[in-house]
Amino acid sequence: MSPADALDDENTFKILVATDIHLGFMEKDAVRGNDTFVTFDEILKLAQENDVDFILLGGDLFHENKPSRKTLHTCLELLRKYCMGDRPVQFEIVSDQSVNFGFSKFPWVNYQDSNLNISIPVFSIHGNHDDPTGADALCALDVLSCAGLLNHFGRSMSVEKIDISPVLLQKGSTKIALYGLGSIPDERLYRMFVNKKVTMLRPKEDENSWFNLFVVHQNRSKHGSTNFIPEQFLDDFIDLVIWGHEHECKIAPTKNEQQLFYVSQPGSSVVTSLSPGEAVKKHVGLLRIKGKKMNMQKLPLHTVRQFFMEDVVLAAHSDIFNPDNPRVTQAIQNFCLEKIEEMLENAERERLGNPVQPGKPLIRLRVDYSGGFEPFSVLRFSQKFVDRVANPKDVIHFFRQREQKENTGEEINFGKFITKPSEGTTLRVEDLVKQYFQTAEKNVQLSLLTERGMGEAVQEFVDKEEKDAIEELVKYQLEKTQRFLKERHIDALEDKIDEEVRRFRESRQKNTNEEDDEVREAMMRARALRSQAEDAASAFSAEDLKSIDLAEQMADDSDDSITAAANKGRGRGRGRRGGRGQSSTSRGGPQRGRGDWIKKRWYVYTMEYYSAIKTDNIMPFAATWMLLENVILSEVSQKEKEKYHMRSLICGIQKPKTKTNRQTKTKLK
Secondary structure: OOHHHHHOOOOOEEEEEEOOOOEOOOOOOOOOOOHHHHHHHHHHHHHHHOOOOEEEEOOOOEOOOOOOHHHHHHHHHHHHHHHEOOOOOOOEEOOOHHHHOOOOOOOOOHHHOOOOOEOOOEEEOOOOOOOOEOOOOEOHHHHHHHOOOOEEOOOOOOOOOEEEOOEEEEEOOEEEEEEEEOOOOHHHHHHHHHOOOEEEOOOOOOHHHOEEEEEEEOOOOOOOOOOOOOHHHOOOOOOEEEEEOOOOOEEEEEEOOOOOOEEEEOOOOOOOOOOHHHHOOOEEEEEEEEOOEEEEEEEEOOOOOOEEEEEEEHHHOOOOOOOOOOOHHHHHHHHHHHHHHHHHHHHHHHHOOOOOOOOOOEEEEEEEOOOOOOOOOHHHHHHHHOOOOOOHHHOEEEEOOOOOOOOOOOOOOHHHHOOOOOOOOOOOHHHHHHHHHHHOOHHHOEOOOOHHHHHHHHHHHHHOOOOOHHHHHHHHHHHHHHHHHHHHOOOOOHHHHHHHHHHHHHHHHHOHHHHHHHHHHHHHHHHHHHHHOOOOOOOOOHHHHHHHHHHHHHHHOOHHHHHHHHHOOOOOOOOOOOOOOOOOOOOOOOOOOHHHHHHHHHHHHHHHHHHHHHOOOOOOHHHHHHHHHHHHHOOOOHHHHHHHOOOOOOEOOOOOOOHHHHHHHHHHO
16 A cells, blocks of 8 residues: 555545646747646646645746736636536635635635535635736736635735734644745845744644645745745744745655755646756646645646757767868758757657647757857758747757956946846846846946836836836835935035935935835836726827827927927927926826826836846947936926936936937926
């Protein structure tokens, strides 16, 4: 009798464990579009066949924060198909459900709802892909929870202190304290652990008789000094940690010798990046718990698309390749062709006897061409495999080891500080923003905004589509700095103002809680603006386009042209000074003319800035930020500018006396 069979009785919990399902990943791809749905169907079928008590998901059920209708519809269809029925649930919840599910409109577990017939309850935390956002802080899991198909737990409403209250489950004599913590930005959670702001509450009675199971969705591997959560931060009374977010399958529990608990990393159920960790065979886990004993059984997933990867270093084959040979490129191409054919043959052999597995595999050959070799045309080479692989455009990847060169010039080599992420590494825009400004020269460093605040605002803009995030952060910081200068009665001297602004910024950087409050307030403003604009048409009107054309023409014309445009009385504050006071609008209300132009420029510049960070092409955007800074400051009250002679509160950049900067400076006087 196996250890698993010995545990099976009326006192044993049987739990199907899975993480990072990423429903909707590449759903528009003709070949891979249904992969996530087919595998999710298999996972739910495994739960039904193994007669589990409940399903436990460790975050990222959806790939997008706002899943498509197709994705949401398919998820609802599958959950209804497999998780509803007359089969009785054999365990009970003995904790206060209004605490466990207090953020829900229906604060109780779904199988106890008299209007529903649930046979397999699903418990899930949210991940970083499907986390709550927007003015109401809702996510796709809340839709499923409201429909009665899923129990969303582990949600924290506070960014200052987290109290994790367990869902207490009991089946016969076995008792489980189920803790959950949905995804939180790693740096913030790291700091909260360090400051002892995270507390795991324990049952009041017989606390040692409970099996403590903790589900978390954070970086486990180290991506920086604070961009991960060390296992040592977790309490030592925990028995088992289900760790989501990491995609490499390490589902067999490993013991942490310092804290004496076990960690299981189920990994993803779909290949979302062509990296070595994703090439590991995918599994879900069948967890059995009886008393304080547990057993994790690996269940292989048969519907996951095959993925084969191999690395080739050309310099290691000196007997075959000579960079001085004029026909070496053709020899390299033939060599790569043989390698890919071998991987395709291996895929065909493994697929025999498994009719449910997708026919076209994922193939990736990484070729290091360091040592004087030249790559061949990947596009032409990939056309040979269009009908044989699922990723013909990504079959081969050329890379070269970066050579270490001595920097003899005075100019900073930004490539040394902002390194391109390796394959499979999650790109964190806030880290790149912070890294760039910390290592940049003095004349391109921020003097009002903080690197972390700017990074989080850009991330909200890109990942959560909060289009007003950066603009609201800038406005909030400007207002706060102006209030600070007024309260201190600073003399109208540029040097003194700059010094006070610098001190004010440094004090905010030291007070991390205050900085969090600032970012949170700015994001709330942005979400409120987005909510007000949801009913408006997203397309620009002809009048809006005319405003943009006029604004761009004003930026290119001379000072005389700008004055002439103002005197023509275009209206709505688009002129230099004319009619500005008559057409002013309240903060947060609808803005027209130049205000619209500023918002749209913010949108364009930030997307370009984010792309530049990803490609290490950051230097050309110094001028962009200078121009953007002047445009925003032109919206500040003229009275305030005359009083304080505020020349720049966003960037401390020394501007060259170009035509454009002279024009902008004229407008600020």
